Amino acid sequence: MNSVLRKYLESIGLKASASDTDALRYMASLTGIEAEMAAEIAKAFKAFVDEDGDGLCDECGKPEDECTCEVTKGAEDEEKEKEDEKFNGTEAEGEEKEKKDENTEDDDEEKPARALSILGLAKRYGLGLDWAETQIKSGATLQSAKDAILDKLAKNKRPLQIKVGEDLNRSTIGLACADALLLEPMRRERLKLAEDDGSGNMVERKPHPRAQAFAGKHAVEICRDFLRAHGVPVEGVHRNRIAQMIFDRSVVASHGTSDFPSLLANVLNKSLTRQYQEVTPQWPLFCVKGTAPDFKQVSRVSFGEVPNLTAISEGDEYSEFTIGERKEVYTLTKRGRKFSLTWEAIINDDLSAFLRIPSQMVIAARRAEDALAFGVLTGNAKMGDGVELFASAHGNIATTTAEKGVPNVARLNSARTAMATQTGISSDVKLNLVPSYIIAPWALSGTIDELLNSTANPASNNAGVANIWMGKLTPIYNALLDANSPTKWYLACDPGMIDTIEVAFLAGYESPTLETIDGTSPDKREYFIRHICTAKALDWRGLYYNPGA
Numbered sequence: 001m002n003s004v005l006r007k008y009l010e011s012i013g014l015k016a017s018a019s020d021t022d023a024l025r026y027m028a029s030l031t032g033i034e035a036e037m038a039a040e041i042a043k044a045f046k047a048f049v050d051e052d053g054d055g056l057c058d059e060c061g062k063p064e065d066e067c068t069c070e071v072t073k074g075a076e077d078e079e080k081e082k083e084d085e086k087f088n089g090t091e092a093e094g095e096e097k098e099k100k101d102e103n104t105e106d107d108d109e110e111k112p113a114r115a116l117s118i119l120g121l122a123k124r125y126g127l128g129l130d131w132a133e134t135q136i137k138s139g140a141t142l143q144s145a146k147d148a149i150l151d152k153l154a155k156n157k158r159p160l161q162i163k164v165g166e167d168l169n170r171s172t173i174g175l176a177c178a179d180a181l182l183l184e185p186m187r188r189e190r191l192k193l194a195e196d197d198g199s200g201n202m203v204e205r206k207p208h209p210r211a212q213a214f215a216g217k218h219a220v221e222i223c224r225d226f227l228r229a230h231g232v233p234v235e236g237v238h239r240n241r242i243a244q245m246i247f248d249r250s251v252v253a254s255h256g257t258s259d260f261p262s263l264l265a266n267v268l269n270k271s272l273t274r275q276y277q278e279v280t281p282q283w284p285l286f287c288v289k290g291t292a293p294d295f296k297q298v299s300r301v302s303f304g305e306v307p308n309l310t311a312i313s314e315g316d317e318y319s320e321f322t323i324g325e326r327k328e329v330y331t332l333t334k335r336g337r338k339f340s341l342t343w344e345a346i347i348n349d350d351l352s353a354f355l356r357i358p359s360q361m362v363i364a365a366r367r368a369e370d371a372l373a374f375g376v377l378t379g380n381a382k383m384g385d386g387v388e389l390f391a392s393a394h395g396n397i398a399t400t401t402a403e404k405g406v407p408n409v410a411r412l413n414s415a416r417t418a419m420a421t422q423t424g425i426s427s428d429v430k431l432n433l434v435p436s437y438i439i440a441p442w443a444l445s446g447t448i449d450e451l452l453n454s455t456a457n458p459a460s461n462n463a464g465v466a467n468i469w470m471g472k473l474t475p476i477y478n479a480l481l482d483a484n485s486p487t488k489w490y491l492a493c494d495p496g497m498i499d500t501i502e503v504a505f506l507a508g509y510e511s512p513t514l515e516t517i518d519g520t521s522p523d524k525r526e527y528f529i530r531h532i533c534t535a536k537a538l539d540w541r542g543l544y545y546n547p548g549a
Contacts (some may be wrong), residue, residue, distance in 0.1 A: 114141070115136045118132050118140070118145045121145060121235065172208065172210055175263070176213065177214060177222050177223075177225060177260070178264050179208045179267065180207070180211040180222055181214075181223075181264070189355045189359055193267065194270040195270060202270055202274035203274070218349050220243050224237075226246070226260050239347070243343050264341070268514055272358055272359070275362050276366065277511070279366045281370050283373035285474070285476055286436075286437045287501040287535070288502050288503070289502070289504075289505070290504040291504060291507040291510065292506060295334075298504065299328070300328045300330075326539075328383065328384045328538050331534065332506055334530060335365075335368060336530040337528065337529055338528035340525065340526050341527065358514060361512065361529045362529075373535050374481060377439065377481075377543070381537070383537065389543070391540075394540040394541075396418060396541065396543055396544045397544070397545045397546075397547075398547065406489075406549070407438065407447060407451055407546070408459050409469055410459070412491075415435065415491050415544045416435060416491075418544060422541040433493050433497065435491040436474060438473045438475050439476045439478075439490040440488075441478070441484075441486050441489070443482055443487070445477045451467070452469060452471060487548025491544040506532040513531075514527055
């Protein structure tokens with residue numbers, strides 16, 4: 001096998017100890033740009049090529065050791081001719097010739113390979129034969145040629161094109177590569193690509209049409225294609241080095257584009273938002289959603305009701321009234337975690353762990369929201385009037401021995417009466433509030449389910465006594481309440497009837513966001529998920545508490 005072709009194959013992974021037969025098999029297994037380059041070298045040097053595997057040269061039809069093509073005799077015959085010339089010449093001329101051969105021995109093999117590589121670069125980046133000829137004649141090394149390409153492209157700042165099934169330019173290569181890299185691991189982690197439907201909802205989308213060009217490729221080769229499309233010379237660069245270059249912002253920064261890890265974050269962010277929207281928390285049942293413009297203290301004002309109309313005697317004046325108000329305040333809290341995409345994950349083509357972590361973080365964000373909402377019930381913090389949320393002064397707590405205990409018809413009747421007779425903020429208007437939800441630990445779920453689904457009153461020995469609470473309440477069970485107490489339970493009105501608890505988010509950040517930052521390590525890129533929310537009771541009148549036995 002021709003030495004130039006052999007050296008190229010070894011540079012991309014062929015073992016130095018491999019036989020020529022193994023080298024030919026290795027060459028036949030190549031794909032993409034590596035296969036193209038090997039074919040160009042074979043064609044340029046008329047290398048012995050056996051693509052059909054019959055052991056015969058495709059050019060002359062003979063075995064390699066009998067091949068009459070120039071490849072098998074080129075370098076050897078040139079060496080033989082040099083020996084003949086040295087033998088036939090004078091001793092002085094022979095010595096001079098020998099010295100010249102010694103000085104140029106390496107060049108005889110390296111120059112053709114260097115020239116061919118520079119031609120390949122010129123062709124790939126559309127720089128023309130004149131540019132390549134100038135570089136070759138000037139004696140430019142392959143590295144200096146690559147540097148010259150970077151300088152030229154940085155000045156032009158024009159979209160580059162590469163051939164990977166079809167032309168992919170800068171405007172689309174990033175999304176196509178990101179989709180191709182994430183699609184399979186996302187499938188394993190049950191995540192789906194998503195896009196905004198224009199109303200803030202993330203809906204499933206199909207992969208970018210050009211992502212198909214990268215189907216089945218190793219993660220490193222997808223990264224190589226991305227770098228190449230952005231003007232980064234990557235021919236001959238080892239795959240492990242490619243995996244590291246993808247973390248270096250400076251590699252593509254001069255070409256005015258986002259780096260690949262940032263593009264991955266953009267694609268993943270939409271997918272995680274979609275997952276977040278599909279994970280249903282419990283708090284929206286009995287709480288209201290709110291937003292705050294910033295991290296300053298937020299005031300929520302509740303206005304009183306218009307008092308009952310009064311009778312006016314003939315000739316009397318109408319009495320004027322004022323509407324009272326009450327204020328509750330809160331501030332937002334920022335929460336989050338970080339994780340990393342590592343050099344090793346790219347080399348190993350294993351992004352499942354990279355996706356599994358943020359996917360679990362999204363579920364954790366929903367859990368955090370529920371924890372905030374249920375925490376308002378169990379925390380029983382003081383309201384704006386200086387009284388605890390559930391207190392006798394607020395008329396929303398079971399106080400007598402008869403009232404306390406597990407839910408039953410009598411205790412629900414007592415609780416409903418307490419809620420219905422709540423009055424306005426600044427008047428004696430009876431609000432006639434009706435509970436919609438019973439909120440309890442799982443320890444009480446059996447008792448409550450029996451109570452709400454029985455046609456007869458479970459507490460009565462007479463089957464003919466109707467259960468007036470059958471189907472009247474929607475149960476909400478959560479283990480957060482079990483952790484606090486197995487006996488405490490609560491009632492809540494529909495938040496559309498009266499304010500109960502507000503779960504608030506920073507405006508524009510109503511769902512968790514994923515972003516990337518430069519880390520201190522050159523072998524990874526750090527990502528973080530941030531979620532900004534809090535919860536606060538706005539009104540005690542739509543909530544009721546029973547401490548149990």
